[in-house]
Amino acid sequence: MGEFELIRRFFDRPVRRSPLGVGDDCALLAPQPGMQLAVSSDMLVEGRHFLSTVDPRRLGHKALAVNLSDLAACGARPLAFSLSLALPHADPHWLAPFAEGLFALAEAHDCELVGGDTTRGPLCIAITVYGEVPAGQALLRSGARAGDDLWVSGTLGDARLALEIFRGRAQATAEVFVAARARMEQPEPRVSLGQALRGVATSAIDVSDGLLGDLAHVLDRSGVGASVDAPSAAGLLAAARAGYTAPAPQILELVLAGGDDYELAFTAPPAARQSVEEAGARTGTPVTRIGRVEAEPGLRVLDANGGLVPRSFAGFDHFA
Structure with missing residues (x-):
């Protein structure tokens, strides 16, 4: 052939x-x-x-x-x-x-x-x-402001869990592996949610290389910092709800640095919380508030007592 x-x-x-169509040197779009x-x-x-x-x-x-x-x-x-x-x-x-x-x-x-x-x-x-x-309504990485809430759609970390199972670095039940593998190999883009967040969210990014790594791009472009609540973030691992168990630091590593999730991380003012939740409900997309944008530069992960989690979570970098 x-x-x-x-x-x-x-x-x-x-x-x-x-x-x-597809039969010429260029497509023409308007x-x-x-x-x-x-x-x-x-x-x-x-x-x-x-x-x-x-x-x-x-x-x-x-x-x-x-x-x-x-x-x-x-x-x-x-x-x-x-x-x-x-x-x-x-x-x-x-x-x-x-x-x-x-x-x-x-x-x-x-x-x-x-x-x-x-x-x-x-x-x-x-x-x-x-x-x-x-025109003028696109969600950008540069719009986050101090005081905004930090939100994430769906769940995070399951694609990375599947990869770790393939590598022999993690074990899980067959049911958990099948679900995690589907997340890695067949992600669902949050197209409807993105459109519903126009005029509500102040910034957005898709989570492809790990939550913290991708959030860092938003913070850099917006000139702000942020704090992430570790307990809220850890709850985003769907596999944990299905019976997967691992030490808390490993769960956080999957969620915060996993990558391949293709969920949306976005910011919005506290006054827009109801609008964000309505956008999630209208599009059938779970949304979770996991932190806040702050004036102080940098990205901090906080434990249940508000103390710093004493470790770093590196996102994926093709050339690192």
Whole structure:
């Protein structure tokens, strides 16, 4: 099977938002009047971002999900995406389920494939996603203010737990492992919540490299600091609610530095607490208040008595 047969067979679909479809040198996109384009790119490399044993359906889902998560953090509505795919060989038994997983999520968010590229090489998936947001209403990393509450959507740490189980560094029941593995391999982007938080949240970021590491980006761009309540954060590990037990420092490590969660961390004024909770309820997304933004620079983790937790939690860094 050649390159163009591969594209025609697995990725050529009708397109509404670009008049050229996927058959020209460029896609042509135009946001609606009064809207701004939101654009993000992410790359998944075998052995770095996913294991070779992953189900290709789940990999297709995740490849798009990590990009939609960036749109969610901006409060944007998905429009379209392009896909660049390096493959060691054109295997239809791998490509068919990969495309199924990819397009199932794309259709769920009305996000069309409008172009891309294919080549032979080590397995690597690169996606650029396009969304739109009302002009001036995008959620940014730079809007956090001292006194704001610090919130997180969903749960954190379960994807990292699955990775630790794969590595042989942690043990859990089969039920816990299956659920944690699903969180690692098939995350759900919080697109609806991101849009519901426009005009409510003062800043937002998606949690991809670990909560504290990603929060540090918000604090740096906003020129503020923050405190995180360790007990509130520890309660975000879904596996613990399902019977997984580990020492408290290990639970905190999973939650605060785990990565691959693709939840939203965001800030909002205390006066907006009801609005935040309503946004979570309206979109079917749990939201948890885990700390506060402070004028003093730095990021502090506090125990139940308000004392500093005496250790650091490093987020993921590709080149560290």
